[in-house]
Amino acid sequence: MKQKSPFDLFFDEYNEDIPENHFPRDSISAYAAESIVTSETWSDAKPAMNLSSFVTTFTEPESFAVAKDHYLKNYIDHDMYPQLFAMETRMVRWLHQLWNGPEGVEPYGAATIGSSEACMLAGLAHKWNWRKGRQKMGKDGSRPNLVTGANVQIVWEKFMRYFDVEPRIAPLRPGHYRFTSAHLDQLVDENTIAVVAIAGQTFTGEDDAFRAIHNWLDRHHENTGHDIPMHIDGASGGFVNPFLYPDYHWDFRLPRVKSINASGHKFGLVPPGLGWVIFRERSVFDEELMFYVNYLGGEMPTATLNFSRNASTVAYQYYNFIRLGFKGYRDIMLHTLENAQHLRNRLVDSGYFEIMNKTQRIPVVAMTLNGKYTNFNEYDISDKVRERGWVLSAYAMPPDAQSVNSLRIVVRPHLNYNAVEGLADDIIHACKWLHQHGGNATPPKLKDPHKVAPSKC
Numbered sequence: 001m002k003q004k005s006p007f008d009l010f011f012d013e014y015n016e017d018i019p020e021n022h023f024p025r026d027s028i029s030a031y032a033a034e035s036i037v038t039s040e041t042w043s044d045a046k047p048a049m050n051l052s053s054f055v056t057t058f059t060e061p062e063s064f065a066v067a068k069d070h071y072l073k074n075y076i077d078h079d080m081y082p083q084l085f086a087m088e089t090r091m092v093r094w095l096h097q098l099w100n101g102p103e104g105v106e107p108y109g110a111a112t113i114g115s116s117e118a119c120m121l122a123g124l125a126h127k128w129n130w131r132k133g134r135q136k137m138g139k140d141g142s143r144p145n146l147v148t149g150a151n152v153q154i155v156w157e158k159f160m161r162y163f164d165v166e167p168r169i170a171p172l173r174p175g176h177y178r179f180t181s182a183h184l185d186q187l188v189d190e191n192t193i194a195v196v197a198i199a200g201q202t203f204t205g206e207d208d209a210f211r212a213i214h215n216w217l218d219r220h221h222e223n224t225g226h227d228i229p230m231h232i233d234g235a236s237g238g239f240v241n242p243f244l245y246p247d248y249h250w251d252f253r254l255p256r257v258k259s260i261n262a263s264g265h266k267f268g269l270v271p272p273g274l275g276w277v278i279f280r281e282r283s284v285f286d287e288e289l290m291f292y293v294n295y296l297g298g299e300m301p302t303a304t305l306n307f308s309r310n311a312s313t314v315a316y317q318y319y320n321f322i323r324l325g326f327k328g329y330r331d332i333m334l335h336t337l338e339n340a341q342h343l344r345n346r347l348v349d350s351g352y353f354e355i356m357n358k359t360q361r362i363p364v365v366a367m368t369l370n371g372k373y374t375n376f377n378e379y380d381i382s383d384k385v386r387e388r389g390w391v392l393s394a395y396a397m398p399p400d401a402q403s404v405n406s407l408r409i410v411v412r413p414h415l416n417y418n419a420v421e422g423l424a425d426d427i428i429h430a431c432k433w434l435h436q437h438g439g440n441a442t443p444p445k446l447k448d449p450h451k452v453a454p455s456k457c
């Protein structure tokens with residue numbers, strides 16, 4: 001086949017502009033199509049420099065080859081690809097063990113498209129169990145609510161709206177960005193299906209106060225008889241805490257924790273398209289939610305919101321688990337955390353910033369501009385460093401801390417020490433320039449700022 005040159009575009013390839021409002025009429029060569037797709041996206045961010053995202057932007061050549069091998073397989077066809085399904089089943093058991101699930105139970109869980117699908121499945125399981133419990137007691141099961149903090153990722157607001165569960169949200173306040181037991185007495189009641197707490201929240205990277213929430217729920221159980229389960233949203237922390245803090249009880253070691261989700265495509269180090277939900281034991285996921293389809297020649301269970309999906313991310317995760325093992329993940333997370341701490345120190349030492357995360361578990365640096373600088377803001381800094389190619393997100397915090405603007409940097413494993421040094425230089429340089437010349441960015445007027453910002457994760 002003749003390789004065409006880009007100049008061919010001008011001769012015979014492309015006779016109409018890319019249409020805005022109707023389906024393209026003509027066909028063009030693969031070469032021309034590729035050139036157009038490539039050039040139209042030149043000005044988008046470089047994924048590796050997008051530090052507002054938690055999602056993987058680095059691949060080893062071997063893992064990329066694995067992904068390519070499975071790229072044209074539909075994961076849901078377990079009948080055709082039983083070995084891939086066996087990998088998923090094995091990984092569910094591995095994660096159940098990694099997150100200290102009890103021994104002697106049948107673990108249950110699923111690979112999903114991301115944490116969002118995983119959270120929805122966990123939320124549904126808890127809604128189901130709560131309603132069945134209510135029916136058994138002959139009580140009304142029509143007004144479920146879910147209790148969580150204003151620092152939750154947007155998926156929980158989606159879950160509650162899409163599945164008719166009343167939101168009961170504990171507010172934050174300036175300087176305090178974690179969900180604690182402080183508001184539970186006003187939020188929890190007999191209609192609470194679960195309490196959701198986060199390991200590695202999107203705003204500051206901090207963990208919610210699991211132990212305090214757990215103890216509060218224990219006391220509530222004693223006083224009222226209501227036995228309320230906890231779900232841990234470990235989208236980010238699920239692949240950091242086990243490796244860096246093995247003695248820290250954030251997981252199934254807390255008896256009330258009945259389900260945990262994590263994003264394979266965040267610190268699980270898989271490219272976009274993989275999440276996990278793991279239940280404490282199979283019985284937490286009601287059998288009524290399970291379907292057995294007889295579609296492609298065999299009977300297979302399906303209990304995900306999605307049906308067809310790409311198999312490559314599942315194979316990729318399996319590659320990572322056996323390639324890195326506990327030791328590999330631990331080394332990578334240690335280095336990444338050290339780089340985050342270095343960035344944090346450089347930015348604090350510059351005098352321009354105050355740090356928002358009091359504890360540093362996952363490698364996130366969340367800062368707010370030191371109050372003595374009034375002629376520019378976090379949005380100006382975000383704009384200014386974009387000139388150097390860096391993408392850092394600035395946003396207003398959720399209620400009742402919306403007076404605070406945050407600038408957040410997710411330090412991912414692909415950033416080495418030198419890259420972090422360069423980033424620190426660029427941020428400090430931007431601040432110097434802005435202090436001298438003043439900034440003019442106005443925070444975006446969002447209808448619902450706290451609902452829009454974290455979706456960038």
Ligand SMILES: *Cc1c(COP(=O)(O)O)cnc(C)c1O
Nearest residue numbers: 114115116153155202235263457
């Ligand atoms: C990223 C994130 C989600 C959503 O996960 P996806 O994998 O993007 O679907 C949910 N919760 C938290 C805490 C997150 O960080």
